[in-house]
Amino acid sequence: MSEHTASAPAPERFRRASAGALPLAFLGGGALCLAIALVWGLAVDRQQFAHSWLLGFMYCFTICAGSLFWILLHHAVDANWSVVVRRLFEHVAALFPYLVALFIPLLFCLPDLYRWLTLDPLADHALAHKSPYLNKGFLLFRLAFYFLYFTFAALLFKTKSVMQDETGDPRLSLGMRRWSNGLMLLFAVSITFAGFDLLMALDHTWYSTMWGVYIFAGSALSSIALTILVSSLLRDAGYLKGVLTVEHDHIMGKLMFAFVIFWAYIGFSQYLLIYYSNIPEETLFFFRRNTGSWLYVSLVLVVGHFILPFLIILTQPAKRGGKRLLFAAGWILFMHAVDLFWIIAPSLQTYRDLAAGGGGDTSGFAIHPIDILCLLGFVGVLGALLFRMLEKTDLFPSRDPRLMESIALKN
Amino acid sequence: MSDAAQRRLYGFAAEFASAAALYHAAEKVRDKGFRRWDVHSPYPIHGMDDAMGLKGSKVSLVSLLGGATGLTLAFLMISLAGDDHGIVKAIMGNFNYPLIVAGKTPFDVEPSVPIFFELTILLTAFGTVLGLLLLGRIPQLHHPMFEWDRFEKVTDDGFFIAIRADDALFDEAETRQFLEAIGGTAVSRIEES
Numbered sequence: 001m002s003e004h005t006a007s008a009p010a011p012e013r014f015r016r017a018s019a020g021a022l023p024l025a026f027l028g029g030g031a032l033c034l035a036i037a038l039v040w041g042l043a044v045d046r047q048q049f050a051h052s053w054l055l056g057f058m059y060c061f062t063i064c065a066g067s068l069f070w071i072l073l074h075h076a077v078d079a080n081w082s083v084v085v086r087r088l089f090e091h092v093a094a095l096f097p098y099l100v101a102l103f104i105p106l107l108f109c110l111p112d113l114y115r116w117l118t119l120d121p122l123a124d125h126a127l128a129h130k131s132p133y134l135n136k137g138f139l140l141f142r143l144a145f146y147f148l149y150f151t152f153a154a155l156l157f158k159t160k161s162v163m164q165d166e167t168g169d170p171r172l173s174l175g176m177r178r179w180s181n182g183l184m185l186l187f188a189v190s191i192t193f194a195g196f197d198l199l200m201a202l203d204h205t206w207y208s209t210m211w212g213v214y215i216f217a218g219s220a221l222s223s224i225a226l227t228i229l230v231s232s233l234l235r236d237a238g239y240l241k242g243v244l245t246v247e248h249d250h251i252m253g254k255l256m257f258a259f260v261i262f263w264a265y266i267g268f269s270q271y272l273l274i275y276y277s278n279i280p281e282e283t284l285f286f287f288r289r290n291t292g293s294w295l296y297v298s299l300v301l302v303v304g305h306f307i308l309p310f311l312i313i314l315t316q317p318a319k320r321g322g323k324r325l326l327f328a329a330g331w332i333l334f335m336h337a338v339d340l341f342w343i344i345a346p347s348l349q350t351y352r353d354l355a356a357g358g359g360g361d362t363s364g365f366a367i368h369p370i371d372i373l374c375l376l377g378f379v380g381v382l383g384a385l386l387f388r389m390l391e392k393t394d395l396f397p398s399r400d401p402r403l404m405e406s407i408a409l410k411n
Numbered sequence: 412m413s414d415a416a417q418r419r420l421y422g423f424a425a426e427f428a429s430a431a432a433l434y435h436a437a438e439k440v441r442d443k444g445f446r447r448w449d450v451h452s453p454y455p456i457h458g459m460d461d462a463m464g465l466k467g468s469k470v471s472l473v474s475l476l477g478g479a480t481g482l483t484l485a486f487l488m489i490s491l492a493g494d495d496h497g498i499v500k501a502i503m504g505n506f507n508y509p510l511i512v513a514g515k516t517p518f519d520v521e522p523s524v525p526i527f528f529e530l531t532i533l534l535t536a537f538g539t540v541l542g543l544l545l546l547g548r549i550p551q552l553h554h555p556m557f558e559w560d561r562f563e564k565v566t567d568d569g570f571f572i573a574i575r576a577d578d579a580l581f582d583e584a585e586t587r588q589f590l591e592a593i594g595g596t597a598v599s600r601i602e603e604s
Contacts, residue, residue: 268524271521272521272522272524272525275521276513276521276522278514315471316467316471410457410458410461
């Protein structure tokens with residue numbers, strides 16, 4: 001029996017002054033990191049550069065794609081709780097055009113990343129079988145498709161949603177719902193095959209049919225963690241008062257908790273099936289990451305990406321806002337970077353070993369400064385763009401027909 | 412009337428016109444400070460927990476206990492049956508049936524995880540159902556409210572509040588007046604049979 005008489009809250013925008021020098025620091029620091037990585041990497045070590053850049057790129061790619069997933073889900077199931085945080089998802093997803101632009105340096109280093117591009121399919125048995133899929137023309141076509149899809153879908157929803165702030169037209173909501181179902185299908189295809197092409201193909205001999213779901217699990221998890229973080233920080237800074245309540249924290253906390261478990265479930269299922277069947281060409285990926293000092297990174301993932309956040313946000317009070325939820329969200333964003341590092345960095349060592357003739361690669365855990373530069377650079381530049389977007393539109397869809405329902409949410 | 416005198420007083424109950432009326436009446440009962448009372452309605456009413464001032468349920472605690480039991484049980488099952496090396500040996504000594512199945516050594520972590528997982532889930536579910544039954548005092552074969560004719564409407568269109576006689580604030584005359592004051596009709600004395 002909630003009160004429906006309350007009037008809609010006044011639209012508000014992010015004021016640059018309230019963030020102090022933070023947006024500038026993000027932009028300056030990020031651009032500087034990326035510039036150093038570009039110059040240093042390309043001058044000294046193209047392979048290292050390509051892998052590090054891919055790490056930074058995939059970190060932001062998965063978070064932006066995850067945000068698009070939450071928008072699509074919101075419209076497809078006609079949810080009401082997520083109206084007040086939907087704008088944040090829309091902003092993050094709308095970073096895709098910039099992300100695509102940041103992919104350009106990689107276009108010039110594709111052979112430094114994907115060894116199969118340097119091989120003759122006739123001389124490589126595994127590649128010969130996969131060459132109808134793994135060939136340069138088709139790869140470029142697919143990349144173009146993913147980037148077009150993500151950019152189109154993200155901008156479509158953001159444009160319509162921002163338009164509704166002006167007009168208040170409920171038909172825009174119906175239009176977005178109609179778009180969402182078809183685009184959701186394409187989302188599943190795009191994230192799955194983008195995962196195959198950008199990460200799994202780092203070693204063309206290896207394959208896992210669960211890879212797409214694994215990448216998706218990390219995407220959905222990290223994007224909800226980012227939204228928890230950003231929305232709570234905005235509230236702490238005095239925004240969204242009376243709009244974003246502890247009930248929204250609770251729902252997002254529950255979703256984050258669910259996806260912590262989902263990530264572990266998918267990750268372990270993938271591992272267990274490969275472990276049990278024990279076929280050399282499948283075990284190679286995990287063998288590489290379970291031997292030497294890489295084993296410790298794998299264990300850090302098990303403990304840090306699953307057990308720790310699971311225990312931290314297990315109880316109900318922990319999910320209802322506050323420092324513990326914020327810490328868990330920040331921690332998950334960090335572990336997501338570790339997860340991608342764990343995927344990409346050993347691939348570089350395998351790449352080098354095979355390129356040198358495949359004498360057996362025993363090099364252990366190593367992190368290169370360019371890895372960190374690229375991660376910080378991508379987060380910095382895209383974070384600065386996010387600050388800018390927050391200033392330009394209302395912080396929540398101020399004339400969405402279901403706004404009041406969302407504000408009055410009760411768990 | 413000697414029969415009636417032996418009957419124990421359960422409390423006073425009143426009927427309300429709608430779910431909204433019941434909700435707002437419940438808020439007033441809560442604010443008055445009553446503790447042993449209940450509302451009865453044909454369907455769950457959103458937000459009633461708050462209106463009644465109910466705290467979070469303790470079922471999740473029983474679930475957690477169930478889960479912890481399941482995990483421990485799984486650990487014992489695997490280690491007692493098969494281990495002859497490593498940390499388990501240090502703790503448990505040798506309880507050997509070390510069967511090698513499909514080339515997997517006893518108590519490898521990987522094949523054990525599904526057993527940990529399944530038993531944890533299973534006993535969490537058991538714990539949840541058990542906790543629900545115990546804390547909700549289910550099954551309850553009879554309830555004093557059934558003695559009241561009007562209460563039949565509770566499965567159809569009746570909304571009721573009952574304040575029990577064992578509440579510290581209960582007073583026959585005052586509670587009757589109070590129920591009328593917050594909009595209750597057909598205020599009745601409910602006796603246990």
